[in-house]
Amino acid sequence: MPSYIYEEWPKYPNLVLTHYCLIDLLLHSYNKHKTMKSLSSLLSVLFLLSILSAADIEAQNGSTSIAKWKDGKKGAYSLRFDDSMWSHHDHAIPNLVKRGLVGSFYLNPATGRYGYGIDSWESLVSRTGIELCPHSMNHTGAADFEEADYEAGESFRTVWRLNPPDKSKLYPFAHGGGTLWPSGYREAVLKQYPAADISPDAIRYRGSDSKKELIDFAKQAMKDDAWHFVLTHGTGPNLEWLGFEVSNFEGLLDYLESVKDELWVGTLGDIHKYVTERKTASVKVMDADKTLIRLSLRSDANAELYDYPLTLTTQVPTDWNYCHVSQGLLQGIYPVKSGKVMFDAIPNRGEIVLKNSAMDISPPGSFTVRDGAAEDIDASPLTTSISSNWDMANDAESGISRYWYKIGTTPGGAEVLDWIDNGLERKISTSRTNFSLVRGEKYYVTVKAVNGVGLSSESTSDGFTVNKTPDYIVFKENFDNGYFSQWNEKRPNMGSDKNRIFISDKAVHEGTFGIQCHLQEDQSGEPFIAKHGMKENEISFTRFYFKLSADFSIPANGGEVQMLELRDESGTFVSGVYIGFTEGIGLNIYARFQDNAEFNTTVPAVRESYPLAYIPVKSGNWHRIDLKTVAHNGKGGIEIWLDGVREGCITNRFTAGMAVRSLYLGAPTVNENVSGELFIDDITVSDSYLD
Ligand SMILES: [Ca+2]
Ligand SMILES: [Ca+2]
Ligand SMILES: [Ca+2]
Numbered sequence: 134m135p136s137y138i139y140e141e142w143p144k145y146p147n148l149v150l151t152h153y154c155l156i157d158l159l160l161h162s163y164n165k166h167k168t169m170k171s172l173s174s175l176l177s178v179l180f181l182l183s184i185l186s187a188a189d190i191e192a193q194n195g196s197t198s199i200a201k202w203k204d205g206k207k208g209a210y211s212l213r214f215d216d217s218m219w220s221h222h223d224h225a226i227p228n229l230v231k232r233g234l235v236g237s238f239y240l241n242p243a244t245g246r247y248g249y250g251i252d253s254w255e256s257l258v259s260r261t262g263i264e265l266c267p268h269s270m271n272h273t274g275a276a277d278f279e280e281a282d283y284e285a286g287e288s289f290r291t292v293w294r295l296n297p298p299d300k301s302k303l304y305p306f307a308h309g310g311g312t313l314w315p316s317g318y319r320e321a322v323l324k325q326y327p328a329a330d331i332s333p334d335a336i337r338y339r340g341s342d343s344k345k346e347l348i349d350f351a352k353q354a355m356k357d358d359a360w361h362f363v364l365t366h367g368t369g370p371n372l373e374w375l376g377f378e379v380s381n382f383e384g385l386l387d388y389l390e391s392v393k394d395e396l397w398v399g400t401l402g403d404i405h406k407y408v409t410e411r412k413t414a415s416v417k418v419m420d421a422d423k424t425l426i427r428l429s430l431r432s433d434a435n436a437e438l439y440d441y442p443l444t445l446t447t448q449v450p451t452d453w454n455y456c457h458v459s460q461g462l463l464q465g466i467y468p469v470k471s472g473k474v475m476f477d478a479i480p481n482r483g484e485i486v487l488k489n490s491a492m493d494i495s496p497p498g499s500f501t502v503r504d505g506a507a508e509d510i511d512a513s514p515l516t517t518s519i520s521s522n523w524d525m526a527n528d529a530e531s532g533i534s535r536y537w538y539k540i541g542t543t544p545g546g547a548e549v550l551d552w553i554d555n556g557l558e559r560k561i562s563t564s565r566t567n568f569s570l571v572r573g574e575k576y577y578v579t580v581k582a583v584n585g586v587g588l589s590s591e592s593t594s595d596g597f598t599v600n601k602t603p604d605y606i607v608f609k610e611n612f613d614n615g616y617f618s619q620w621n622e623k624r625p626n627m628g629s630d631k632n633r634i635f636i637s638d639k640a641v642h643e644g645t646f647g648i649q650c651h652l653q654e655d656q657s658g659e660p661f662i663a664k665h666g667m668k669e670n671e672i673s674f675t676r677f678y679f680k681l682s683a684d685f686s687i688p689a690n691g692g693e694v695q696m697l698e699l700r701d702e703s704g705t706f707v708s709g710v711y712i713g714f715t716e717g718i719g720l721n722i723y724a725r726f727q728d729n730a731e732f733n734t735t736v737p738a739v740r741e742s743y744p745l746a747y748i749p750v751k752s753g754n755w756h757r758i759d760l761k762t763v764a765h766n767g768k769g770g771i772e773i774w775l776d777g778v779r780e781g782c783i784t785n786r787f788t789a790g791m792a793v794r795s796l797y798l799g800a801p802t803v804n805e806n807v808s809g810e811l812f813i814d815d816i817t818v819s820d821s822y823l824d
Contacts, residue, residue, distance in 0.1 A: 193448050195421030195487075197428060199414050200444035201358065202407070205475065206397040208354035209404045210389065211335065211362035212236035215307070216272060219746050220376065222250030224369025228383060230261050232390040237401040239268035239307055242291045243785040245734045248770065249746055251782055255295060255565045259553045264400035265292045267306045267326070270785060274312030281318040282325075284308075287767075287785070289326040295565075297535075299556030303327040303438040305401045327438050329405045331362075338363040342377050344384035351388060355396050360404055406441035410434045410480050414443060419484065423450050426487040432480035442477035447487060449474050457490035457531070462557060464532030464585040466493050493530035496588040500526040502580045504597040506562065514600045516571075516821040517672065518564035519549075521578040521594060525559060531585030533557070544577045544593050552581070567772065567782065569674070569761055569822040572601045599821070607668050608796070608818040612636050613644040622663035624801075634660035634799045640812035642678040642755050647814030650800045652694070654686075654808035661799035670820045673793040675699065675760045677816040681752035685809030687714035692804040694811065698797040699762055707791050708762045708771045709801075712750070712811075721747045724760060726771040728786040736773055737781025748773075748780045752809075759822065764791040793818075 202209050212229070214221050217240045229236050240254060241247055247254060258265060267288035275281035285308065293302055306328035308314055336359060340346035347363065354361040367373020368382045377385075389398050397404070413433035420427040426449060432439065449456055449469055456474040458465050461483045467476045478485045502523040503509035513519075519540055526533050538561055540549040549568070555561060561578075570576065579593040610619050615636055617623055625633070633651050640647030650660050679696060687693065697710040708726045715721060724736045737746045750756060759774040761782075769788025773780050798813060817823060 194423075194450060195418035195426040195428065195447060197416040197418065197445050197447040199411060199416065200446065200475075201411070202397045203399065203403075203444050204397065205444060205446070207395055208356075208358050209360040209397040209399055209407075210351050210354050211360070211399060211401045211404060212389075213239065213362055213364045213401060214368075215239045215268060215310075215364065215366050216374070217241050217244065217247040217250055217254065217268075218367045218373050218376075219246055219249050220367045220369040220373050222253045224379075225382075226250075226253050226257065226261075226263065228386055229263065230257075232386055234386060234389055234393065234398050235262045235264065235400050237264040237266050237305065239266045239305075240288065240292065241268050241270060241272040241309070242288060243270035243783075244272065245736055245781075245783045248772075248782040248784055249737050251567050251784070252779075255567055256550055256553070259295070259297075260551065262400070264304075264402050265295055266304045266402065267292045267328075269309050269312070272309040272312065274309065275314050275318065277315055278318060278321055281314055281322045285318075285322055286326055291785070297554040297556040298558045301327075301406075301438045301440045303329050303402065303406070305329045305331050305405065329402060331401050331405045334405070334408045335360050335362050335401065337361075342381055344381040347377070347381060347385040348388045351385070351392070351396065355392070360408065362401060403441050406434075406439050407443065410439050410441065410443055414480050416445065424488060428478075428485040428487070430478050430480045430482075430485060434480065436481035440479055440482075442479050444475060445478055445485075446473055446475045448472055449487060450489070453489040455490045455492050457488050458485060459532070460485045462532065463534060465534070466490050466531050466586050490530075493528070493584060493586045493588065495528070495530065497526040497528040497533060497582045497584050497590045499590060500524045500580075500582060500592050502578055502592045502594040504576075504578060504594045506560070509595070510597050511595075512598050512600050514602070516599060517568045518562065519568070519570070519576060519578065520560070520562045521580070522560040523580050523592070526582030526590060526592075528582075528584040528588075533582050534585050535583045537581040537583070539579050539581075541577050541579065542574055544596070545579050545591070546577065547579075549576065555580075567779070569772070570599045571824045572599050572605050572819075572821045574599055574824055602820075604668065605820045606817060607670070607673075607820065608664060608816075610664075610816050611644050612640075612646045612648055612814060615646055617662055619664065620662040621665045624659060624661050624663075624799075632656045632658045632660045632800070632803065634662060637812075639810075640680075640814055642680070642812075642814035644814070647812055648799065650811040650813070652800060652803060652807050652809055652811060654806055657805055659799075659801050659803055661797050661801040663798075663801075664796045665794065667794055667796065667818060669702070669792040669794055671763065671765045671792055672820060673699070673762045673764075674819045674822055675762070675793075675796065675816070676757065676819070676823055677798070678755050678757050678814050680755045680812040681712070681720065681750075682810035682812075683753045685720070685752045685811070686807065687712065687720065688804065688806045689714050689716050692806055693802075694800050694804065694807050695802040696798070696800065696811065696813065697758070697760065698801045699760075699793045700795040700797070701764070701791045702794045703790075704795070705791065707764065707788075707793055708760060710758055710760055710773070715747060718747045718749055720750050720752060722750050722758070722773075722775060723748060724771055724773040724781075726762070726783055726786070728769060728788050729791065730787060732786070734783045734786075736771055736783050746781070748775055750775065755812075761822070762793050764788040764793070 269284040367376030417429040451472040506520040539547040637649035640649040761772040766789040770784035772782035
């Protein structure tokens with residue numbers, strides 16, 4: 134059931150018209166003959182007709198039609214975006230949300246591109262109706278069935294986890310253009326994952342990057358009463374791969390916004406479900422009298438996978454103002470117009486009951502939210518997941534249609550996660566990959582219960598604190614004793630005119646001393662200090678402060694300074710933080726990460742192809758870096774924050790055995806033509822983000 138009331142009432146043929154037509158005909162006949170005899174026969178016919186009419190209306194009560202498209206619209210239109218491009222997060226999604234439109238985004242969750250847009254994929258889209266579709270983890274194909282199972286299957290599991298828990302597992306899937314897969318993988322592997330085949334019904338745009346052509350294609354969907362869709366990759370400023378120019382794309386969106394009450398702009402998955410269900414759908418009137426109508430809605434579509442509501446219109450007694458519609462747990466109250474009610478119902482989900490009703494004007498009653506998986510908890514050792522559960526909310530008039538939740542560091546706040554659609558489930562155990570909880574911090578879960586007409590009530594848990602453990606700070610250094618005594622290795626002062634590292638009272642973020650890297654143009658040799666044998670954690674947070682001198686200089690083409698490097702037990706590079714210089718951007722920072730397959734990723738982006746993804750940084754000021762490095766098989770990766778703002782991440786990488794054990798600080802790698810002073814102070818390594 135929808136949680137809103139239709140604002141616009143579509144036009145219907147007036148079914149009562151037949152009777153008026155008949156009277157018209159009789160009057161016409163009377164006017165023609167104008168005899169008493171014919172008048173008396175007319176009156177008797179009218180009398181008979183009045184009886185017939187009552188009986189006829191009685192008989193039609195409950196008669197139901199199924200709309201070809203949702204809400205009785207003319208035609209359907211979908212927007213498909215492939216490869217989780219950077220511009221989807223920056224441009225496409227904000228432009229859809231602004232206009233109240235939706236799209237289908239085909240994700241590659243193990244790529245840096247997905248990491249760049251992770252806030253959109255793992256939080257924002259849950260509030261917008263935007264659909265996430267599996268598109269393989271890496272968009273690199275698969276060499277064998279095992280890899281195919283991971284690439285396809287894990288992208289399905291990612292999408293399932295991010296969508297409401299009561300939504301079916303059926304999604305449109307594409308394995309990625311230009312990629313190679315083992316023959317027979319569809320039969321061997323894909324049969325485990327329900328992939329919706331949109332090809333029989335959806336007509337794809339084959340025109341050019343032209344605003345007029347794009348709009349004409351949408352108009353044509355309405356003219357032909359058909360389902361059209363557009364497939365793009367990038368869009369927006371600095372047009373990415375296979376995309377539409379800004380003015381063309383936004384022109385299309387402006388047009389779609391202007392016709393969205395006539396044209397169904399829906400996701401590929403929703404429209405596929407609707408079309409498939411509707412093809413074989415039939416309604417049976419089980420019962421219809423003055424007070425109650427019972428309907429049965431059936432379809433040959435698999436009930437477990439096809440769970441999207443069809444739009445039905447039912448004739449109800451004319452004295453009904455509102456109609457209460459219930460099907461299983463779902464209820465809604467819809468306005469009645471001229472004896473007809475339009476509502477949503479899902480095929481094969483049990484009897485639909487319609488009855489006369491008043492509008493529900495009261496929100497659901499209060500309910501209790503608990504922290505944890507069962508009884509309320511007040512403390513948790515976990516830093517990457519939050520559980521909660523709550524009592525059923527009640528609404529006597531229109532029932533409960535959905536629950537939403539958010540997580541904050543204040544009661545009712547959304548500092549960690551804003552509203553997430555939880556369907557009718559009354560529990561969460563959420564471990565979205567961007568969770569980084571702070572030890573010692575208190576968190577609150579707020580739940581919103583929405584009734585069948587869209588009114589809601591909220592309730593917040595009394596909170597829980599993430600435990601501080603005795604050694605959650607693995608290593609801390611402020612250099613204020615004036616020595617490198619905590620460090621195992623120093624690659625050293627190379628002479629007064631060379632690259633060198635030393636403790637200095639000019640390098641003070643806090644306290645008395647910090648470290649200063651004096652970098653001299655045309656000098657090689659990397660000045661750094663190293664700490665070995667740190668406690669091994671699957672998740673390691675490294676925080677430090679740095680400042681660049683006003684005269685700090687890096688050559689534009691490929692010059693860089695590494696400030697931090699993390700290595701595993703065997704001395705293999707895991708992650709690092711860098712400063713670069715780019716024409717038009719200036720000094721900027723980024724991180725790199727390497728997985729078991731020696732796949733090296735730059736975060737937040739492949740910098741050459743998408744300039745918006747740079748993280749500019751000013752010299753002359755202290756800045757704070759937080760780097761989260763995850764060595765967890767199949768879920769490994771990094772996240773980087775600058776001055777408390779998360780700037781990017783990569784996740785879902787294979788990292789077995791790559792837990793951080795060694796730390797290199799200073800300028801462990803430096804380009805020969807770099808010069809200036811790099812100051813670093815106050816480094817902390819922890820098992821969780823620090824407050
Ligand atoms: Ca109510
Ligand atoms: Ca609690
Ligand atoms: Ca210090």
